[in-house]
Amino acid sequence: MTETTYAKGLEGVIAAESEICRIDGVGGKLYYRGYSIEDLARHSSFEETTYLLLYEKLPTADELADFTARMRGSRELKPPVQAMVRDFPPAGLPMELLQSVIAYLSGTVEHQIRHSATCNCRRTMHQIAQLSTVLATYQRFREGRPYLPSRPDLSSGANFLYLLRGEEPSEQEGRIMDTALVLHAEHGFNASTFTARVVAATFSTCYCSVSAAIGALAGFLHGGANERVMDMVDEIGSIDNIEPWLDKTLAAHGKVMGMGHRVYKAKDPRAIVMEQMLLDLCEQRGDRRLYDFLKKIEAGFRKRMEEKDKPIYPNVDFFSGAVYSMLGIPRDLFTPIFAASRASGWLAHILEQRKDNRLYRPRALYVGPEPRAWVPLNERA
Ligand SMILES: CC(C)(COP(=O)(O)OP(=O)(O)OC[C@H]1O[C@@H](n2cnc3c(N)ncnc32)[C@H](O)[C@@H]1OP(=O)(O)O)[C@@H](O)C(=O)NCCC(=O)NCCS
Structure with missing residues (x-):
């Protein structure tokens, strides 16, 4: 190598x-x-x-x-x-x-x-x-x-x-x-x-x-994006604030939580299942407000990203936090x-x-100092 x-x-x-x-x-x-x-x-x-x-x-x-x-x-x-x-x-x-x-x-x-x-x-x-x-x-x-x-x-x-x-x-x-x-x-x-x-x-x-x-x-x-999706929902506060919030956040190069994925360049298949479960829960309770809120964020974000030719889709965390919240989980x-x-x-x-084990042992590309002379303590700046 x-x-x-x-x-x-x-x-x-x-x-x-x-x-x-x-x-x-x-x-x-x-x-x-x-x-x-x-x-x-x-x-x-x-x-x-x-x-x-x-x-x-x-x-x-x-x-x-x-x-x-x-x-x-x-x-x-x-x-x-x-x-x-x-x-x-x-x-x-x-x-x-x-x-x-x-x-x-x-x-x-x-x-x-x-x-x-x-x-x-x-x-x-x-x-x-x-x-x-x-x-x-x-x-x-x-x-x-x-x-x-x-x-x-x-x-x-x-x-x-x-x-x-x-x-x-x-x-x-x-x-x-x-x-x-x-x-x-x-x-x-x-x-x-x-x-x-x-x-x-x-x-x-x-x-x-x-x-x-x-x-x-x-x-x-690694973990925690769904928690931050719910923090984001709280921060946005009202459905009328979604569009201005997206404009402000994206202008400042901020991230919309629960959107995008390192591996998925299409909609995360887990997000599709999770979204349906959220909708089912909302409909069963007769209150679609959280679902509609998230869908409005998704639509507004995706429209803006597609205008820049960057198709970015929701990941599983976009909907899971809402599902857990509706189930009463802190x-x-x-x-x-x-x-x-x-x-x-x-x-x-x-x-x-x-x-079929093999010990993992990658190497680092050394970019530190070249070999150099030892400096006695009383000569150091
Ligand atoms: C997951 C994540 C780190 C992947 O980032 P990535 O590999 O750089 O994604 P992409 O290469 O597809 O990004 C393309 C562009 O879209 C932007 N973008 C991607 N996700 C974005 C998001 N959620 N909000 C705003 N912009 C986003 C990227 O910054 C990049 O912009 P650039 O071309 O100006 O550099 C990123 O999407 C993200 O931070 N998402 C929010 C956090 C999140 O939900 N994490 C959980 C993942 S399971």
């Missing part, structure tokens, strides 16, 4: 082969192990999608029943984890709490399972099952409510809303939440997934890999929910990395 292959941020660099996720950025298509995101959103559940990611195939009815029972049986937080959630410093962030819980869970697994060559990610699925319980419990505790056990008859999405609210969500709400988890479960070699694979490639444990991936997702360039849980869902994809990538 020569230094002329340098690509800032590894842009365009192919760092591994993968059978997990296919993204067609120009055509606006996304597949998990060959199944389209539209089919998965329509027909699958988060548990089944997790099985698909981890076991490389769709489960039979028996396999799904067994896997679902094991996932649901792993949801409950042990008293020390409940205490960890309760006592987490108020200034701490929920993403940091998730990392702490992952570290704790690591300690509950036998050494030989944790450190086995295949890393046993499939056996340690409590990492996936517990994350959403942690988040809902965190919200309950900060509202002064007690720990609530999960409902094994509910899907991952419906159970999350149940824990958050203390009452069962409607079938439609549960399905929407579960589908949101499906939509976020996997997305190729993004920063957090690459981080998980880099750590896995050292044969560190899958707990260390997932914890590192959560750290990568915590940065605002904004600071949006990115942690993303982590709870993406844990499935991270574990699939960790397994894949371990199957």
Whole structure:
């Protein structure tokens, strides 16, 4: 390899082969192990999608029943984890709490399972099952409510809303939440997934890999755009202010949150599903104001960008924050929910990395000083 292959941020660099996720950025298509995101959103559940990611195939009815029972049986937080959630410093962030819980869970697994060559990610699925319980419990505790056990008859999405609210969500709400988890479960070699694979490639444990991936997702360039979409909606304030706000923001070279994507140069297929779910929720409640507000921002932004010959489309975050808000989820849980869902994809990538491992070891293009003489302390300026 020569230094002329340098690509800032590894842009365009192919760092591994993968059978997990296919993204067609120009055509606006996304597949998990060959199944389209539209089919998965329509027909699958988060548990089944997790099985698909981890076991490389769709489960039979028996396999799904067994896997679902094991996932649901792993949801409950042990008293020390409940205490960890309760006592987490108020200034701490929920993403940091998730990392702490992952570290704790690591300690509950036998050494030989944790450190086995295949890393046993499939056996340690409590990492996936517990994350959403942690988040809902965190919200309950900060509202002064007690720990609530999960409902094994509910899907991952419906159970999350149940824990958050203390009452069962409607079938439609549960399905929407579960589908949101499906939509976020996997997305190729993004920063957090690459981080998980880099750590896995050292044969560190899958707990260390997932914890590192959560750290990568915590940065605002990766997670958090949906939170900022809702901040933007608040900042704009009224529907009449959308056009003047767009003029002002774009004149100042500001960004419209939830628009554009590094990979998709067409409408993000997840955004299409998410938009429909938002519309369904709004219509079910007889209040389309939030949907109409977002659609007006989208239309105004796209018109302005097309005039400059820059077609830019909404990404999944443009609609997901609104869906979560309508489901009563606080904004600071949006990115942690993303982590709870993406844990499935991270574990699939960790397994894949371990199957044909090679330690990641890129080089830097050295641009520092030429070799130079040591300067004694008393001679330095
Ligand atoms: C995601 C993002 C970083 C991709 O940026 P990118 O790779 O530079 O995108 P493109 O190359 O398609 O951008 C083409 C042009 O449109 C502009 N553009 C892209 N997204 C924009 C947005 N949301 N608001 C305003 N202008 C935007 C770019 O600045 C660029 O302008 P230029 O030609 O004057 O440099 C960018 O779209 C963005 O910041 N979006 C908002 C944040 C967001 O929603 N992030 C979540 C992504 S899942």
